[in-house]
Amino acid sequence: MISLPHKPILGFGSKNIQRFSSSISKHFAQMARSALDEMSDSGAFIRTASTFRNFISRDPSSQFPAEVGRYHLYISYACPWASRCLAYLKIKGLDKAISFTSVKPKWERTKETDEHMGWVFSALGTEELGAEPDPLNGAKSIRELYELASTNYAGKYTVPVLWDKKLKTIVNNESSEIIRMFNTEFNDIAENAALDLYPPHLQAQIDETNEWIYNGINNGVYKCGFAKKQGPYEEALKHLYEALDKCEEILGRQRYICGNTLSEADIRLFVTLIRFDEVYVVHFKCNKKLLHEYPNLFNYTKDIFQVPGMSSTVNMQHIKQHYYGSHPSINPFGIIPVGPDIDYSSPHDRERFSS
Numbered sequence: 001m002i003s004l005p006h007k008p009i010l011g012f013g014s015k016n017i018q019r020f021s022s023s024i025s026k027h028f029a030q031m032a033r034s035a036l037d038e039m040s041d042s043g044a045f046i047r048t049a050s051t052f053r054n055f056i057s058r059d060p061s062s063q064f065p066a067e068v069g070r071y072h073l074y075i076s077y078a079c080p081w082a083s084r085c086l087a088y089l090k091i092k093g094l095d096k097a098i099s100f101t102s103v104k105p106k107w108e109r110t111k112e113t114d115e116h117m118g119w120v121f122s123a124l125g126t127e128e129l130g131a132e133p134d135p136l137n138g139a140k141s142i143r144e145l146y147e148l149a150s151t152n153y154a155g156k157y158t159v160p161v162l163w164d165k166k167l168k169t170i171v172n173n174e175s176s177e178i179i180r181m182f183n184t185e186f187n188d189i190a191e192n193a194a195l196d197l198y199p200p201h202l203q204a205q206i207d208e209t210n211e212w213i214y215n216g217i218n219n220g221v222y223k224c225g226f227a228k229k230q231g232p233y234e235e236a237l238k239h240l241y242e243a244l245d246k247c248e249e250i251l252g253r254q255r256y257i258c259g260n261t262l263s264e265a266d267i268r269l270f271v272t273l274i275r276f277d278e279v280y281v282v283h284f285k286c287n288k289k290l291l292h293e294y295p296n297l298f299n300y301t302k303d304i305f306q307v308p309g310m311s312s313t314v315n316m317q318h319i320k321q322h323y324y325g326s327h328p329s330i331n332p333f334g335i336i337p338v339g340p341d342i343d344y345s346s347p348h349d350r351e352r353f354s355s
């Protein structure tokens, strides 16, 4: 379903999103302006759905056709959801066709006239290695991009943002959909077009795996970290470690999470695992067991990190500065723990499963 640009729309899967949104709205008097506000009465963290849901298509006559140089990906290196998209850009060989910019790691005031804290661009490109000014719109913040794309947007100002330079609007701000577009729709342009991370014969298995990994792990760590009551925290922690134990067991039998070929499910799992020991263990209280205490999961994380292109998507300084510095309700003094400084480029044992 395609609709006019310049408006936040519910496109693909809109029925599900509407159903989800209406149940969410029972919990919120108004749209959450930050992940830290997404809270139910019971103190559990509940993530709201993304809003811009248009699709880029390989069909040249579509509203958003795949074209070299037309789209721009705004990310934060700190953000696992944005990092999924950057990972696709790198491993599919799309980084010459689709440009990208990372914001500064630590949230700042996005406007002088209110208190909102969020992603801002570097003013000069020299303050933090990796963070740059907005090259397209000269925006000061990600919030400004949402306001350019829609005059009545009232949701969160999240990354990733997939921006259309031609229509000057947001195409899509939902990472799970952006990676699907990058996998298939740019294959006439991609340097690594043959890499299919969502091949037809694995799609059902990938979807099923994504579901429990998202609930238990990707979003599970946030449910632990943003819980405001002991019960929801403990419940999220239980599910998190059940899912990690399940991964450990699967990865004792095969190289990747859906078999012996790299798939979308691996990229989605990796972005959480790489942040686990450095951030989630301390900041989100996911400390029942460390990732490096799981031999298969730890070696698997190194294996994915060493896929050509992947290591350039991991900026541990941005990751640590963001989490420890942007959530004062969790870490009031913004102290960044020094350790454990794990070397993910060290040898791993995963070749033993090579097909």
Ligand SMILES: N[C@@H](CCC(=O)N[C@@H](CS)C(=O)NCC(=O)O)C(=O)O
Residues within 6 Å of the ligand: 033, 034, 035, 036, 049, 050, 078, 079, 080, 081, 082, 117, 118, 156, 157, 158, 159, 160, 173, 174, 175, 176
């Ligand atoms: N569903 C979105 C989630 C993106 C998301 O939550 N991004 C976070 C950073 S990790 C964000 O930008 N948060 C801004 C805020 O909460 O104000 C996706 O997967 O693309």
